[in-house]
Amino acid sequence: xxxxxxxxxxxxxxxxxxxxxxxxxxxxxxxxxxxxxxxxxxxxxxxxxxxxxxxxxxxxxxxxxxxxxxxxxxxxxxxxxxxxxxxxxxxxxxxxxxxxxxxxxxxxxxxxxxxxxxxxxxxxxxxxxxxxxxxxxxxxxxxxxxxxxxxxxxxxxxxxxxxxxxxxxxxxxxxxxxxxxxxxxxxxxxxxxxxxxxxxxxxxxxxxxxxxxxxxxxxxxxxxxxxxxxxxxxxxxxxxxxxxxxxxxxxxxxxxxxxxxxxxxxxxxxxxxxxxxxxxxxxxxxxxxxxxxxxxxxxxxxxxxxxxxxxxxxxxxxxxxxxxxxxxxxxxxxxxxxxxxxxxxxxxxxxxxxxxxxxxxxxxxxxxxxxxxxxxxxxxxxxxxxxxxxxxxxxxxxxxxxxxxxxxxxxxxxxxxxxxxx
Amino acid sequence: xxxxxxxxxxxxxxxxxxxxxxxxxxxxxxxxxxxxxxxxxxxxxxxxxxxxxxxxxxxxxxxxxxxxxxxxxxxxxxxxxxxxxxxxxxxxxxxxxxxxxxxxxxxxxxxxxxxxxxxxxxxxxxxxxxxxxxxxxxxxxxxxxxxxxxxxxxxxxxxxxxxxxxxxxxxxxxxxxxxxxxxxxxxxxxxxxxxxxxxxxxxxxxxxxxxx
Numbered sequence: 001x002x003x004x005x006x007x008x009x010x011x012x013x014x015x016x017x018x019x020x021x022x023x024x025x026x027x028x029x030x031x032x033x034x035x036x037x038x039x040x041x042x043x044x045x046x047x048x049x050x051x052x053x054x055x056x057x058x059x060x061x062x063x064x065x066x067x068x069x070x071x072x073x074x075x076x077x078x079x080x081x082x083x084x085x086x087x088x089x090x091x092x093x094x095x096x097x098x099x100x101x102x103x104x105x106x107x108x109x110x111x112x113x114x115x116x117x118x119x120x121x122x123x124x125x126x127x128x129x130x131x132x133x134x135x136x137x138x139x140x141x142x143x144x145x146x147x148x149x150x151x152x153x154x155x156x157x158x159x160x161x162x163x164x165x166x167x168x169x170x171x172x173x174x175x176x177x178x179x180x181x182x183x184x185x186x187x188x189x190x191x192x193x194x195x196x197x198x199x200x201x202x203x204x205x206x207x208x209x210x211x212x213x214x215x216x217x218x219x220x221x222x223x224x225x226x227x228x229x230x231x232x233x234x235x236x237x238x239x240x241x242x243x244x245x246x247x248x249x250x251x252x253x254x255x256x257x258x259x260x261x262x263x264x265x266x267x268x269x270x271x272x273x274x275x276x277x278x279x280x281x282x283x284x285x286x287x288x289x290x291x292x293x294x295x296x297x298x299x300x301x302x303x304x305x306x307x308x309x310x311x312x313x314x315x316x317x318x319x320x321x322x323x324x325x326x327x328x329x330x331x332x333x334x335x336x337x338x339x340x341x342x343x344x345x346x347x348x349x350x351x352x353x354x355x356x357x358x359x360x361x362x363x364x365x366x367x368x369x370x371x372x373x374x375x376x377x378x379x380x381x382x383x384x385x386x387x388x389x390x391x392x393x394x395x396x397x398x399x400x401x402x403x404x405x406x407x408x409x410x411x412x413x414x415x416x417x418x419x420x421x422x
Numbered sequence: 423x424x425x426x427x428x429x430x431x432x433x434x435x436x437x438x439x440x441x442x443x444x445x446x447x448x449x450x451x452x453x454x455x456x457x458x459x460x461x462x463x464x465x466x467x468x469x470x471x472x473x474x475x476x477x478x479x480x481x482x483x484x485x486x487x488x489x490x491x492x493x494x495x496x497x498x499x500x501x502x503x504x505x506x507x508x509x510x511x512x513x514x515x516x517x518x519x520x521x522x523x524x525x526x527x528x529x530x531x532x533x534x535x536x537x538x539x540x541x542x543x544x545x546x547x548x549x550x551x552x553x554x555x556x557x558x559x560x561x562x563x564x565x566x567x568x569x570x571x572x573x574x575x576x577x578x579x580x581x582x583x584x585x586x587x588x589x590x591x592x593x594x595x596x597x598x599x600x601x602x603x604x605x606x607x608x609x610x611x612x613x614x615x616x617x618x619x620x621x622x623x624x625x626x627x628x629x630x631x632x633x634x
Binding site for chain 2: 248251252254255256257258291292293295296326327328329331332360362363365366369370374
């Protein structure tokens with residue numbers, strides 16, 4: 001298995017777990033189980049909904065079977081491999097995909113599933129990603145037990161201290177007396193209790209599921225767990241930094257997308273899922289840690305994928321490319337590019353902004369960081385994010401560059417040949 | 423709307439101290455306990471009246487988090503006033519004032535008027551920073567000081583308007599070069615007109631969320 005990198009950052013899931021068919025086969029061979037049978041017996045494959053029809057909080061595992069074929073025409077082959085350029089072209093030309101397909105498409109688009117993986121390999125990959133994520137989460141839980149529950153430092157609003165510090169059992173058993181509840185909780189107390197209850201029940205459910213596995217599955221999972229632990233063994237945290245990141249995450253999570261149905265009412269528990277994902281990301285990417293705005297980005301992954309594990313890995317893949325946006329120099333560079341582009345495309349507007357003291361173009365900050373998430377209506381913004389993320393134009397221009405390069409080489413080659421022959 | 427002067431303000435301070443809530447209370451007269459966190463910078467504007475003159479406040483509300491501090495610094499340039507905000511229920515936000523102040527002083531023009539604000543004064547039971555401490559800090563660093571509550575609107579108008587008064591006085595004293603826009607002051611179209619037609623009352627008219 002891969003060793004952790006020197007900076008404590010973990011290798012990306014796709015690059016190192018199952019980057020190709022051969023590595024997937026190796027994984028299958030690790031525990032001596034033939035690859036073909038794994039998909040069917042995988043616990044992940046069977047987990048569709050953890051709460052039946054009443055699931056209120058994102059599942060831990062993928063809620064949809066990861067073998068479902070993509071409905072887009074000509075994108076997936078018989079074994080379930082995805083033609084990446086066709087997928088991107090489809091998204092671009094059709095202005096995004098339908099709501100029902102979005103979750104599955106994003107798992108490929110952002111790289112959580114390698115496009116080269118087959119439908120038989122993916123359940124195994126899913127299993128490994130789940131085990132590894134769980135081990136990562138347990139690592140910071142163990143090192144900072146006081147942060148397992150959300151602590152709200154006197155923030156007003158619907159989620160408040162109790163959400164956190166006190167286990168829901170106390171609330172329900174009545175051992176916890178009312179004066180402790182800040183008045184601002186008011187009418188939403190029932191919602192709060194329900195949210196924490198769903199969240200806790202979900203945690204117990206995950207535990208229970210793990211215990212209910214067949215011996216064969218349990219053996220395989222414990223092997224994967226061991227593997228994950230070995231991998232995480234050498235990762236060290238700067239606890240002070242991490243605690244500071246958690247403090248800011250706890251400040252930001254309650255003010256994330258609260259107007260979306262997914263995060264309101266009984267969906268409040270999804271904010272706790274979001275919190276766990278952000279903390280795990282910050283803990284294992286100390287050079288990036290947490291910066292404001294990541295909550296907004298991660299929140300849409302969670303809403304679309306509706307699974308904690310898949311959101312973590314998809315978000316991590318996204319951040320591999322865009323984490324520099326969350327550093328001032330990275331964003332600065334992007335803003336400069338934006339200004340240069342505007343100067344090229346609309347010199348008149350560019351000149352106007354400069355004469356009106358807006359030459360720093362800092363008003364673009366949020367547009368560029370969040371991909372216009374706050375500038376459009378929610379579902380339009382989701383579509384736009386999807387289209388921007390498909391990089392179709394960029395790929396086409398790369399293709400053109402490559403063709404030009406090959407043309408140049410060919411021309412040079414023919415000149416040399418001609419020179420040799422004459 | 424015609425104005426005599428335009429003052430550019432910035433609001434700075436740690437994340438979660440209530441910067442955006444103060445702005446919303448001042449421009450829209452409402453309080454929103456849970457709202458999206460500020461990314462980059464957001465703008466607000468409102469017209470006030472001082473000494474019979476219409477003054478437009480153009481307010482830049484900045485994000486408080488450390489990672490974008492170097493970008494926030496570029497906002498200081500060309501600001502005539504700054505509201506430096508801390509949360510009276512969180513000691514750490516008070517402890518960070520020195521860093522914020524150093525930053526502001528270093529990157530702004532030397533005449534910028536700074537108002538120190540201890541926000542969330544409605545949460546008396548959770549208070550961690552005494553009012554006297556805020557006063558002492560302000561005295562020591564030559565700042566104006568006020569405790570406000572964006573929730574109850576207590577002192578919010580006063581905080582913005584008193585800062586404007588101080589800037590206005592400095593203009594009268596000739597401290598600010600009002601022809602240099604880098605000082606955060608712009609002479610408006612109304613300036614040349616007589617000021618006798620305007621009432622002396624303060625506040626009232628709103629210019630919504632526009633920035634210019």
